[in-house]
Amino acid sequence: MMENQYDVVVIGAGPAGAVASTRLIQDGFSVLVLEKMEFPRFVIGESLLPKCMDYLEKLELLAAVEDKRFQVKTGVTFYHDEEVCEFSFSERYTEGWDYTYQVKRADFDHALILEAQKKGVNVSFNSEVTDVKTSAEEQVVSYLDSTGTEHKIHARFVVDASGYGRVLPRMFNLEKPAVSIPRGSIFTHVKDSKRTEKASDNIFVHAFRENTAWVWSIPFSDGTASVGVVGEVDFINECAEDDGVKFKELIREFPGLDGRFKDLEVMFEPKKILNYSISVEKMYGEGFVLCGNSTEFLDPVFSSGVTLAIASGYHAADLVCNQLKGQEVDWEREYVDFMKHGIEVFRSYVDGWYSGDLHTIFFTENGNPEFKKQICSVLAGYVWDKTNPFVKRHATVLPTLAKVISMATKT
Numbered sequence: 158m159m160e161n162q163y164d165v166v167v168i169g170a171g172p173a174g175a176v177a178s179t180r181l182i183q184d185g186f187s188v189l190v191l192e193k194m195e196f197p198r199f200v201i202g203e204s205l206l207p208k209c210m211d212y213l214e215k216l217e218l219l220a221a222v223e224d225k226r227f228q229v230k231t232g233v234t235f236y237h238d239e240e241v242c243e244f245s246f247s248e249r250y251t252e253g254w255d256y257t258y259q260v261k262r263a264d265f266d267h268a269l270i271l272e273a274q275k276k277g278v279n280v281s282f283n284s285e286v287t288d289v290k291t292s293a294e295e296q297v298v299s300y301l302d303s304t305g306t307e308h309k310i311h312a313r314f315v316v317d318a319s320g321y322g323r324v325l326p327r328m329f330n331l332e333k334p335a336v337s338i339p340r341g342s343i344f345t346h347v348k349d350s351k352r353t354e355k356a357s358d359n360i361f362v363h364a365f366r367e368n369t370a371w372v373w374s375i376p377f378s379d380g381t382a383s384v385g386v387v388g389e390v391d392f393i394n395e396c397a398e399d400d401g402v403k404f405k406e407l408i409r410e411f412p413g414l415d416g417r418f419k420d421l422e423v424m425f426e427p428k429k430i431l432n433y434s435i436s437v438e439k440m441y442g443e444g445f446v447l448c449g450n451s452t453e454f455l456d457p458v459f460s461s462g463v464t465l466a467i468a469s470g471y472h473a474a475d476l477v478c479n480q481l482k483g484q485e486v487d488w489e490r491e492y493v494d495f496m497k498h499g500i501e502v503f504r505s506y507v508d509g510w511y512s513g514d515l516h517t518i519f520f521t522e523n524g525n526p527e528f529k530k531q532i533c534s535v536l537a538g539y540v541w542d543k544t545n546p547f548v549k550r551h552a553t554v555l556p557t558l559a560k561v562i563s564m565a566t567k568t
């Protein structure tokens with residue numbers, strides 16, 4: 158095979174790209190990952206879901222992750238004013254992993270792509286994809302290396318895993334605005350020396366501003382934590398003014414954080430990201446498929462991004478393998494329907510969070526323990542288990558249950 162010819166080019170070396178390329182190499186295809194940055198690099202999205210462990214295990218990527226001794230995550234706690242609702246992944250409905258990790262993505266993503274490289278994936282860092290021509294016969298991918306020299310690669314298939322870069326959606330005009338209210342986020346990493354037992358090592362999500370905003374804290378295993386705020390764009394812009402003065406004050410003073418970050422010591426100045434929710438007109442075409450954040454990103458409240466990126470990278474690559482082996486692939490049914498189902502389940506929960514229905518359900522004393530287990534499965538990422546009524550009837554079950562609880566508490 159010529160040096161500039163591969164079976165598959167994968168754009169982006171984040172979790173979606175690392176997983177897709179590892180799946181392709183498993184079936185003996187030659188793969189080149191083109192990544193515009195040098196790794197390790199920062200990206201937000203640090204709290205994983207247990208479901209992603211299935212894929213990492215299947216692809217023999219898990220040992221490389223375990224070696225990093227990341228912070229174990231066994232659940233998630235939601236707060237609203239004085240109310241608390243804790244989910245422990247061990248008390249869930251669906252079979253499978255009951256823990257996962259909280260990770261600095263620079264380290265996690267680097268570990269995954271290095272492991273993919275060890276398995277035979279070719280990776281070119283500092284290689285920014287600038288043009289892609291697709292057709293039924295051949296795909297031609299152009300990229301610039303760090304010296305600004307252009308290269309052309311010929312491939313049988315292209316997987317776009319470029320995340321926030323959204324290379325093919327932009328190039329092929331596939332972007333579609335998200336339907337949700339435009340939100341943004343501001344975040345940093347901080348010293349977490351006052352972590353208490355009560356605070357625990359798990360992710361905390363605290364709602365405030367009449368449920369239009371929330372604060373997260375995600376402890377890491379090295380004694381630091383990620384802290385951030387999500388809210389409507391105007392509020393995030395306000396928090397970000399003057400090097401994030403208001404954001405820092407909020408993290409110092411936020412009642413739910415019990416003074417844990419009172420002597421705030423930041424690892425880097427706060428970063429802001431706005432209007433990240435986005436969708437696409439289509440997820441595949443002749444000679445290409447989109448996965449991870451280059452397809453759709455909803456909202457970070459349930460930490461679904463990396464798990465959906467990993468799931469989509471795995472399933473997209475699985476189908477590329479079939480197609481390259483000459484099998485008929487029904488992309489609409491086998492890929493789009495599958496991914497859309499997972500995304501839509503999370504969408505119902507995100508909508509339920511901001512509408513207040515989930516608050517009614519989460520913060521009601523003596524809720525039904527069976528329902529709690531079923532909801533816990535969704536929060537652990539088991540969104541394809543249709544035996545779970547909270548998956549199967551995701552669009553109606555939350556508003557209905559919230560209404561029943563509200564009526565019962567009024568009487």
Ligand SMILES: Cc1cc2nc3c(=O)[nH]c(=O)nc-3n(C[C@H](O)[C@H](O)[C@H](O)COP(=O)(O)OP(=O)(O)OC[C@H]3O[C@@H](n4cnc5c(N)ncnc54)[C@H](O)[C@@H]3O)c2cc1C
Pocket residue numbers: 168169170171172173174191192193194200201202203204205206284285286287318319320321322323324342385430433448449450451454457460461462463464466
């Ligand atoms: C505020 C906020 C909080 C979040 N919190 C969480 C969380 O707690 N848990 C969670 O699971 N998710 C979270 N997410 C979502 C998470 O950030 C993404 O879902 C995840 O990073 C997607 O992975 P990916 O592999 O698709 O893309 P990425 O991780 O973005 O990787 C894409 C790669 O493509 C490369 N690339 C881009 N353009 C080009 C180009 N032209 N040529 C070559 N390479 C290119 C980039 O450099 C990058 O390395 C959060 C998101 C936001 C906005």
